[in-house]
Amino acid sequence: MFGRDSGLSLDQAPPLQIPLRFFVTAPIFGIVAGLFILAFVPSLAARSSLEVITLTHFFTIGFLAMVMIGAMFQMLPVVAGARFKYQNILAPLIHSLLSGGLIVFAYGIYTYTSIAMIVAMVLMAFAFLMFIFSTLSALIKAKNVTPTIKAFIFSLLSLFIAILLAMHITISHATTDISTSHQALLNAHILFSLMGWVGMLIIGVSFQVVPMFYVAESYPEFYKKHAVKVIFISMLGLAFGLINDNYQLYLLFKIFISLVFIDYGVTTVSRLITRKRKISDTTIHYWYLAMSMLIVALLLSLANEYFNNYLLNTVAAIIFIYGFAMSIITGMLYKVVPFLTWFHLTNQGYMNMPTMNDLIGKKLTTIQFYLHVVSLASLIGLVFINDLQVVAGVVVFLSNAFILYNLIKGSKLYFTKQGLEKMNF
Numbered sequence: 001m002f003g004r005d006s007g008l009s010l011d012q013a014p015p016l017q018i019p020l021r022f023f024v025t026a027p028i029f030g031i032v033a034g035l036f037i038l039a040f041v042p043s044l045a046a047r048s049s050l051e052v053i054t055l056t057h058f059f060t061i062g063f064l065a066m067v068m069i070g071a072m073f074q075m076l077p078v079v080a081g082a083r084f085k086y087q088n089i090l091a092p093l094i095h096s097l098l099s100g101g102l103i104v105f106a107y108g109i110y111t112y113t114s115i116a117m118i119v120a121m122v123l124m125a126f127a128f129l130m131f132i133f134s135t136l137s138a139l140i141k142a143k144n145v146t147p148t149i150k151a152f153i154f155s156l157l158s159l160f161i162a163i164l165l166a167m168h169i170t171i172s173h174a175t176t177d178i179s180t181s182h183q184a185l186l187n188a189h190i191l192f193s194l195m196g197w198v199g200m201l202i203i204g205v206s207f208q209v210v211p212m213f214y215v216a217e218s219y220p221e222f223y224k225k226h227a228v229k230v231i232f233i234s235m236l237g238l239a240f241g242l243i244n245d246n247y248q249l250y251l252l253f254k255i256f257i258s259l260v261f262i263d264y265g266v267t268t269v270s271r272l273i274t275r276k277r278k279i280s281d282t283t284i285h286y287w288y289l290a291m292s293m294l295i296v297a298l299l300l301s302l303a304n305e306y307f308n309n310y311l312l313n314t315v316a317a318i319i320f321i322y323g324f325a326m327s328i329i330t331g332m333l334y335k336v337v338p339f340l341t342w343f344h345l346t347n348q349g350y351m352n353m354p355t356m357n358d359l360i361g362k363k364l365t366t367i368q369f370y371l372h373v374v375s376l377a378s379l380i381g382l383v384f385i386n387d388l389q390v391v392a393g394v395v396v397f398l399s400n401a402f403i404l405y406n407l408i409k410g411s412k413l414y415f416t417k418q419g420l421e422k423m424n425f
């Protein structure tokens with residue numbers, strides 16, 4: 001999918017620097033999130049507090065969106081047979097607008113400064129919209145609309161809706177003009193950004209990578225054909241229910257979406273258990289963790305329709321963002337970064353290389369995996385126990401610093417070419 005197996009020629013693949021700048025920035029924002037917890041987040045109990053909103057975006061934009069956008073730059077030539085026009089300008093531009101915008105956003109939200117909120121919103125919305133339109137225009141032109149392309153298109157449409165809603169809610173804060181529909185629009189922003197943009201993109205990527213990287217059976221045709229359509233239509237129905245205060249409609253669609261995602265989680269786990277390539281590396285642990293956390297998050301969120309406890313909702317959100325999305329993305333980074341390093345080096349004629357697995361090494365990724373699990377547990381703990389602030393801050397910091405170290409280790413050979421000899425044919 002990312003290289004030779006798919007028939008991707010070297011002149012189509014973007015230079016390594018293009019996706020890598022996004023991949024490496026993600027754990028840097030993870031580190032910032034750890035420091036931010038240490039300094040400013042005594043508790044995660046109040047979901048709508050300014051520090052929790054800020055922290056959420058360090059993870060959702062700083063980590064998740066950063067990697068997902070980088071991955072799209074890498075994958076577009078493969079899945080749609082087209083690369084981004086002007087990718088050498090577009091990638092650094094989107095990357096810097098998003099990074100700069102997120103820093104201003106954090107300052108603006110945490111200090112509740114209107115002008116900073118607006119500046120940040122303009123910078124990030126501009127970055128996201130440029131990304132959405134350039135990707136969509138390439139995907140729509142693809143000759144063969146595969147289930148992955150379909151998932152990407154729906155994911156980008158969801159991101160578009162999420163960004164429009166984000167602009168509205170940010171302007172409401174900046175002008176302190178909070179309308180009665182604010183909460184419904186905020187919930188719709190959360191829905192379209194997490195389930196739509198993040199969830200559907202991950203589903204689309206899974207359709208490609210699970211069979212390819214793990215030599216596992218493909219997802220059922222029926223699921224591949226219809227799942228994202230059902231999710232997207234249900235999200236529209238759910239948002240309609242939210243905005244019109246129609247609880248039955250909201251609940252019906254929420255159950256639909258949850259079932260499709262739970263089905264995805266169970267199907268993925270069963271594919272991985274019965275995979276032909278039985279080698280068990282850290283990325284497999286990440287997949288199992290991610291899928292089980294996805295199912296737990298959805299069940300908790302459904303159960304909360306009965307219990308109606310706001311803390312339970314916060315726990316479900318943490319488990320979805322940190323336990324599901326960040327896990328799968330970190331696991332994929334450990335596959336993709338060594339692969340791309342190897343791919344670009346072999347294409348330049350370097351042959352005497354360490355294997356892809358040795359580029360980072362299992363020991364380092366395993367230690368990081370355990371740190372990730374502890375940081376997830378400590379973030380959940382911070383919803384209930386204020387004393388965990390230091391622990392949570394330190395482990396989130398360490399876990400992300402480790403990811404950064406591992407990614408640098410996995411890619412530095414490309415830049416140093418140390419000990420490599422070029423073969424001349």
Ligand code: HEM
Nearest residue numbers: 047048052053056060121124125166169170186190193194
């Ligand atoms: C231009 C980009 C974005 C802007 C300006 C923005 C703005 C905001 C604002 C102002 C809030 C708080 C609203 C309130 O509580 O009244 C919020 C909440 C939230 N946003 Fe975004 N957002 C953006 C992108 C995203 C993305 C891409 C994601 C996910 C991938 C996301 C996920 C969330 C979540 C989960 C919350 C709830 C946080 C909480 O309640 O603590 N946002 N967003």
